[in-house]
Amino acid sequence: MISFDPQGLALADLLAIARHDTPAQFSAQARQRIDEGHRLLLKRAAEGTPIYGVTTGLGAAVDTPVAPLQATIPLGRAVGVGRLANRQELRAITAARLAGLAQGRSGISPAAAEALLALLNSGAEPEVPLLGSLGESDLAPLAHLSLALTVPLTGKDGLALVSANAASVGLGALLVAEAQQVLQAVLAALALSCEGYRANLSPFQPWASRLRPAPGQTEQSAALLHLLEGGDLAYSPRRLQDPLSFRCATVVQGAAQQALQQLHELIELELRSGADNPALISEESLVLATANFDSTHLALAAEGLGLALIRVAACSAERIAKLLSPASSDLPRFLITQPGHVGMAALQRTSAALVAEIGHLANPLPAVSVPVADRVEDYAGQALAVVDKTRRLTERVVWLASIELIVAAQAVDLRGVSRLGQGTRRVHDAVRSQVAHLDQDRSGSVDVLALSAFITDGSLTPFL
Template sequence: MNDWTAPSRIALDGSSLTLRDIVRLARPEEARPPVAAVLDPAAARAAEASVGLRDRLMAERRPIYGVTTGFGDSVTNQISPERAAQLQHNLIRYHLNGVGPNAPADVVRATLLIRANCLALGNSGIRPLVVDRLLAHLNADILPLVPERGSLGASGDLVPLCYVAATLLGDGDAQVGKHVLPVAEAQREAGIEPVALEAKEGLALINGTSFTTAFAVLAAHDAAGIATAAEIVTAFVSEALLGNASHFAEFLHRAKPHPGQVASAAQLRRLLAGSRLSTTYEEIIAEAGSLEGRDFRELEVRIQDHYSVRCAPQVIGVLRDTLSWVEPWLTTEVNASTDNPLFSVDEERPHHGGNFYAGHVGQAMDSLKTATANIADLLDRQLALIIDPKFSGGLPANLVPPELSAEAGLHHGFKGMQIAASAVTAEALKTALPATVFSRSTEAHNQDKVSMATTAARDARTVNELTGQVAAIALLAAAQALDLRGLDRAAPRTRAVHALIRAHAPYADRDRRMDQDIAAVARLISDGSLARAAGTADEREPHAAAS
């Protein structure tokens, strides 16, 4: 189903939210029609039932973590039910200590949506009223200013989610459109009443993985776009190098049938169909002729391309196959109760546990960013081939146009672009270092094993951004190479992508600044325009298992 036929309202029931829905709500500029989220009536009834159980258990004056006890290592401090609401307000206040830049708007929107959906399962002892207010802020696009740093990924995203909870109370500042306003003022203008929290409700709002998972869902979506872009770059480079398209033959990849590899090779065959620049093994052999009785000769043309071209499906396929299990894991996470304690209405008892531990999200993001960083390295190596005359098969050094021969020695073409791509690639590879192995013991050794998933997810976002920049530089260079080779001989799909690139970045007929070209082409990758031009837009959609 595409965005044009998607529903404009999503009813949250805690169990059926899709990754596609999250992206559509988080990035409303990409959604047609605009989307709003509401609480499903059945979910509201389930939440009311858990609140009833919460209140009955409190009336028995039994210790319930975070309801009638302190938090973390202070669990041994039991308080009376009459003081439970004040405890929740204090919980919010003492976690308002985030640092670093504020999370972007799409991450905050996704956070509000995922948190509301987790609470919609009805296990958290929180009133439907509070969930409705969370969604009211989302639908009015009143977005808390949430610092990115401060979460260990267990016990949930305490620090960043406190900024969300404080917004419901009417505290702090919020982004509303292009303006930052006091939350209370934004609420008055939108007709939204602030919330007075009851027992457990502050903990229900902050003791979960929603901030981490928001980064993760968007990172997975964007990584799918990176995979598609990498195939487009590879097709460009293969043509620029007069490469051997037989490397992508169906027989070869069915002989090692990892699904992502098979899909990537198939995509390259589609992209290169009709090319008069790329060649085949049979054409190379025919041109080379026979040995004619000689014992040795040196072939003028390689029968195998360098690994960065020949093995591209094996590299890109790893990212595609990583997404095939990352997306189901994330779908499970966004449709789960991730706070503590949880209330079982059927059993009439609370359950104390650790669903706030974001281990699956952290592992997914560490794996995803490794696969994506490998794409940056792949494209950096492809770029090096087309600008170096030792490997480019007759292209001018650094892709300096031959028409500048009268100014020989004055122009350096894509030399600086390759330097920039190498630097960005190195940063992507460095950022791919796994975060989840850096668990810390905090809070008097109560939180003595934490997931670090928030850092992993933020890193995955950064690696996507860096890899997109490398892909943009490689595309600009490859587009220049096709101009030099003869664009009329390129495959129809690569010509279509070339036309899109040229609409935003002109042919480099002499040395000039190219930073704005990089930014423009990176946007074409991130917003899906590149995939649409190549006729591969469907590849950006989440896998069937995740949607």
């Protein structure tokens, strides 16, 4: 049982809720905070204090004295289109919103908060379209989610349920986990490619990163050498200097790890924050208008991750090309010995197509968006759109890493490496558990998809 608490929710706990259906509850402190915030809301409203969305209209109608029916707030904002959130995504979004409510700053009624918690634990899967948020609160997806609640909405309940970036945060948490997995797979592919290519390991030695400690380089180089440890590659490189897709790989992947770490830290910041507008601060008896719904920091971090991953992908695709070329690898052309067979040549086309798509998805969203709400909302962070495209980008990097692993394993077989590193031997075994050695043409798609599923379900990790 995982507790939503004012101390915040760890990203690992959100993933357990989303991916493994781990049940959750509010801690006693969270329940107390929620109750205190709601009581302050009722007190201030009764005193005649203007409170956005409670005694005034919303958006452009902020200057209109009116008491909105809270049930109509989600109903009127359930305008999403596009694909529906799947089960993991729904649970991640819901858990992210519950983590925010546990801060006790939203003014939501205990009944409405408990109803959202019960929805999560019930396993219900309401239809939530994911297109429609501008990242200044994920109003549309959270409105669709809120329509599944059956309790009456009073006070500030309707606004508290939809005025948050829980979709961006929840899906951002899934993105962090997916990117961690893909960078792990790319590191494994790099190690196996080094074995198959008989690469020179000089750029990965500790002194190289001591001389210029680029972010993440030391850690990635150490991880690579750990996988290669126990093999004979260190004593038998073919060249003094290899192509940059090999030599610069741990610098590039270190930069990607740094970009991922930044996003990870920001997601965890959101999971321990109360970003409501207005915020109810019971210890100060204060109702505070905020701009904490803005998602620019999340959008920029996710964009940065995408830009880093296209560089990782470009290096991976080039390593594939080098392994397939006899002029570069000194191996049979396209890694096939049977005359008249295409071997792995066609997989290079797929890798090239993937790099093109990854590059397209890495292009940042425009910073300027169409103003809405009578131009009151004249800026948009767009975090949800950026997170969504970066997740699609990451999926394509998984497919590309699978291709590199397949090609590298074939190169190792044809090279006849006498002694692989202890880690690379395990990686090779993992690949061969899903994809057989290629001695005559067969459908490469089946192999790529099988290995990709093996990576995404976490089965590769125990081999590393």
